[in-house]
Amino acid sequence: MKIKIFVITVLSIFVMSCNSKKEQKVDSFDESITGKYWKLKILKGKDIKMEENQKREIFFTLKANDSTVSGFAGCNSLVGQFSIEKGNRIRFKSMSTTLMACQGISFNESEFLKVFELADNYTIKDDILSLNIGRRAPLAVFEAVYLK
Incomplete structure (x- = not known):
């Protein structure tokens, strides 16, 4: 059970970090x-x-x-x-x-x-x-x- 929670937490952090990179690209106009x-x-x-x-x-x-x-x-x-x-x-x-x-x-x-x-x-x-x-x-x- 602890492994499932760990995997879900890691995946959640990964997904959130991907979204923040997209937002930076949109806001980083020349x-x-x-x-x-x-x-x-x-x-x-x-x-x-x-x-x-x-x-x-x-x-x-x-x-x-x-x-x-x-x-x-x-x-x-x-x-x-x-x-x-x-x-x-x-x-x-x-x-x-x-x-x-x-x-x-x-x-x-x-x-x-x-x-x-x-x-x-x-x-x-x-x-x-x-x-x-x-x-x-x-x-x-x-x-x-x-x-x-």
Whole structure:
């Protein structure tokens, strides 16, 4: 009987320790990418400038506490989920946008939103974030903007 209690206790401790490691992984996001306002600078190799008719600049933020992404795509707001793994791997999922019709804006939102579908890794250097696919040229380049 004592052996059964010992085995059950050891298994319980093992299961609890496995769960605590999972929680650490979820909470251990790379702080250099989360919690910042990432303003779009370059899309598919082309510099991006804010148009006169645009309500605000194109950006996104990643919130570590609930693994959400939110932002603005030029006309519509965007929301979704993300996950980060070892080796600067990133995945976006369940991305959606509002369905506003914006006249007079030439920026192609669908090209920007495609970045979130394709990106599988990122690099950060000196507050410049690149979302990449494989080892190719960046799909999009962003600059961290610190709000006052």
